[in-house]
Amino acid sequence: xxxxxxxxxxxxxxxxxxxxxxxxxxxxxxxxxxxxxxxxxxxxxxxxxxxxxxxxxxxxxxxxxxxxxxxxxxxx
Numbered sequence: 001x002x003x004x005x006x007x008x009x010x011x012x013x014x015x016x017x018x019x020x021x022x023x024x025x026x027x028x029x030x031x032x033x034x035x036x037x038x039x040x041x042x043x044x045x046x047x048x049x050x051x052x053x054x055x056x057x058x059x060x061x062x063x064x065x066x067x068x069x070x071x072x073x074x075x076x
Contacts, residue, residue: 006037
């Protein structure tokens with residue numbers, strides 16, 4: 001089976017948010033990776049933490065809190 005690869009680099013962006021609702025939840029962190037067309041990592045970063053108020057962070061949904069605790073990104 002023949003494969004077709006992209007000729008240009010691909011930019012992958014990951015967001016950590018306070019929840020899953022795109023209309024109300026806020027971004028906590030943005031990370032970026034650039035790969036070639038065969039998905040080999042070329043560049044990693046930046047990884048930026050976005051400042052949010054304590055009230056905003058305190059309102060993070062339970063599902064998101066559990067996810068961040070499991071990944072070592074937060075504590076209960």
